[in-house]
Amino acid sequence: MKVHVGTNEEISKLIADEFIKQINTKPDSVLGLATGTSPLLVYSNLIKANKEGKVSFKNVTTFNLDEYIGLDGTHEQSYRYFMNVKLFDHIDIDKSKTHVLKGVDDYEDYAKKYDDLILKSGGIDLLILGIGSDGHIGFNEPGTPFDSLTHIADLAQSTIIDNSRLFNNVDEVPKKAATMGLKSIMNAKKIVLIATGKNKANAIKDLFLGEKNEKIPCSILRDHKDCTIYVDDDAYSLVKNK
Ligand code: GLP
Numbered sequence: 001m002k003v004h005v006g007t008n009e010e011i012s013k014l015i016a017d018e019f020i021k022q023i024n025t026k027p028d029s030v031l032g033l034a035t036g037t038s039p040l041l042v043y044s045n046l047i048k049a050n051k052e053g054k055v056s057f058k059n060v061t062t063f064n065l066d067e068y069i070g071l072d073g074t075h076e077q078s079y080r081y082f083m084n085v086k087l088f089d090h091i092d093i094d095k096s097k098t099h100v101l102k103g104v105d106d107y108e109d110y111a112k113k114y115d116d117l118i119l120k121s122g123g124i125d126l127l128i129l130g131i132g133s134d135g136h137i138g139f140n141e142p143g144t145p146f147d148s149l150t151h152i153a154d155l156a157q158s159t160i161i162d163n164s165r166l167f168n169n170v171d172e173v174p175k176k177a178a179t180m181g182l183k184s185i186m187n188a189k190k191i192v193l194i195a196t197g198k199n200k201a202n203a204i205k206d207l208f209l210g211e212k213n214e215k216i217p218c219s220i221l222r223d224h225k226d227c228t229i230y231v232d233d234d235a236y237s238l239v240k241n242k
Helices: 008-025 040-051 079-086 107-120 157-166 182-186 198-209 217-223 233-240
Strands: 002-005 030-033 061-064 066-068 126-129 151-154 176-179 190-195 227-231
Touching: 002 008, 002 233, 008 030, 008 040, 008 126, 008 190, 008 227, 061 079, 061 107, 066 079, 107 151, 107 176, 107 182, 182 217, 190 198, 190 217, 198 217, 198 227, 198 233, 217 227, 227 233
Parallel strands: 002 227, 030 061, 030 126, 126 190, 190 227
Antiparallel strands: 066 176, 151 176
């Protein structure tokens, strides 16, 4: 794994540049996308670059990592809604080529088909990840098998509490989610992970220094041949001061 340390502004710009380079090299790239606070500035940079004519998403296909079970795409906390509002509505992407796991209706069947759908599209060229404070990636909580494909997962209580900041109260947070599995994530050709803030410091410490096992889902990334971790000083503090 490579690592870049910088401010959120600096690392978000670097990651956006990676996406722009990827798409300009291969206009029909397949991108893996994440939700959450961490990638927001990356997406703003991409919107700006698109508006300035520096990159076009016309032929790009996207696959999102995860979605809450029980929320449909019009719910403000659904990840489909997030992606539309934070990125897709502002760029020249063909929305029919944007895939987000389903939270309602045939969500189980769709999750089962997801890895095949990714494979048929040619596989993910570049995937952006955030990280949970417990080391989860996507919604793969501690204990998820390293060989897992896309599946329906139970959320850890700590994740429900972390994510409740975006809901009216903790009881509104769904208890389950559809998520790409750890193997689905590892199948991406290139991975970038972004983490900022002190509440990610333990997870980033585990990522670099913890044992590599299923108790630490993100530790699998150490086996990826092209994975770069982008962190700010706070998120990296427990690694740097070791
Ligand atoms: C959620 C998502 C993850 C995300 C994580 C961190 O649980 N399932 O994909 O990486 O939260 O979110 P944030 O970037 O808001 O801290």
